Amino acid sequence: MARLEGKIALVTGGGSGIGRACAKRMASEGAVVTIADINDEGANAVVAEIAAAGGQAYAVHCDITNEQSIREAVEGAAARSGRLDIVHNNAAFVTPEVFAQDIDILTLSTENWDAVMQGTLRGTMLGCRYAVIEMLKNGGGSIINTSSMYGMSAFNRQVSYGVSKGAINTLTQYVATRFGRKGIRCNAVAPSMIDTPLLRSVIPQELLDANLEATLTPFLGTVDDVAASVAFLASDDARYLTGQILRVDGGTTAHLPTYADARRFFGDD
Numbered sequence: 001m002a003r004l005e006g007k008i009a010l011v012t013g014g015g016s017g018i019g020r021a022c023a024k025r026m027a028s029e030g031a032v033v034t035i036a037d038i039n040d041e042g043a044n045a046v047v048a049e050i051a052a053a054g055g056q057a058y059a060v061h062c063d064i065t066n067e068q069s070i071r072e073a074v075e076g077a078a079a080r081s082g083r084l085d086i087v088h089n090n091a092a093f094v095t096p097e098v099f100a101q102d103i104d105i106l107t108l109s110t111e112n113w114d115a116v117m118q119g120t121l122r123g124t125m126l127g128c129r130y131a132v133i134e135m136l137k138n139g140g141g142s143i144i145n146t147s148s149m150y151g152m153s154a155f156n157r158q159v160s161y162g163v164s165k166g167a168i169n170t171l172t173q174y175v176a177t178r179f180g181r182k183g184i185r186c187n188a189v190a191p192s193m194i195d196t197p198l199l200r201s202v203i204p205q206e207l208l209d210a211n212l213e214a215t216l217t218p219f220l221g222t223v224d225d226v227a228a229s230v231a232f233l234a235s236d237d238a239r240y241l242t243g244q245i246l247r248v249d250g251g252t253t254a255h256l257p258t259y260a261d262a263r264r265f266f267g268d269d
């Protein structure tokens with residue numbers, strides 16, 4: 001039997017990139033997936049891809065910066081299927097304009113800081129809130145939040161983004177702690193740079209190359225690598241895992257900062 005057979009799932013930001021891959025992977029493992037995205041066209045396209053592959057999915061318009069919108073998306077998914085087992089809070093508030101000026105605390109605009117906290121952090125908290133409300137009705141479930149390596153270690157830029165992701169890590173632990181005895185697990189995935197439309201719009205090729213230098217694997221991960229981890233965390237295979245931040249980063253954040261330079265120094269492959 002497929003690992004997620006009979007499970008009812010919802011993925012925010014499932015219309016593109018990492019969320020799209022996660023929705024497709026969970027559907028391929030048997031879950032009925034609601035794709036909650038601000039981009040209706042993207043969400044509908046993923047629903048069609050899942051249906052073409054023999055899976056079952058629905059699209060719902062959802063803006064994670066709006067509490068009512070998240071609430072309706074989560075409640076709607078649960079009402080349609082009578083339960084909700086998996087919620088992947090994957091969407092973040094990232095635009096090329098905000099990302100470009102999200103440099104440091106001296107230069108960033110206070111309004112953009114608020115917008116990132118409201119979109120990414122508050123939106124993820126609200127996704128957890130309405131997921132928990134539904135999961136309590138059916139004795140538990142699995143919540144997965146999308147963090148980032150910028151939430152694990154500091155970078156030269158993107159202070160608002162990184163702080164919002166660091167706070168999502170702590171939020172994940174709080175949700176896991178409060179609701180674990182009710183059968184609800186809450187974990188996060190913290191990917192390094194993953195080739196997606198979002199990444200291409202904000203990260204220059206030189207930085208992608210530098211990131212490859214810092215991975216312990218000889219390749220950069222893909223959306224499917226993140227999706228494999230999310231599907232695992234969603235499944236009962238991960239029933240003893242909660243409150244964890246899983247670094248899906250090819251070991252990027254596992255080593256000393258001098259790793260790439262030391263490889264050159266020692267002449268390592």
Ligand SMILES: NC(=O)c1ccc[n+]([C@@H]2O[C@H](COP(=O)([O-])OP(=O)(O)OC[C@H]3O[C@@H](n4cnc5c(N)ncnc54)[C@H](O)[C@@H]3O)[C@@H](O)[C@H]2O)c1
Nearest residue numbers: 013015016017018038039063064091092148193194196198
């Ligand atoms: N790509 C990377 O390298 C990388 C690395 C670490 C973490 N992440 C995180 O992964 C997640 C997905 O990023 P991606 O690279 O797949 O981006 P993406 O742009 O390819 O996909 C993001 C999706 O979220 C949707 N979205 C945007 N704002 C929304 C909102 N307010 N409400 C609902 N949906 C909204 C978009 O329409 C889009 O379909 C984000 O949380 C991002 O921070 C990405």
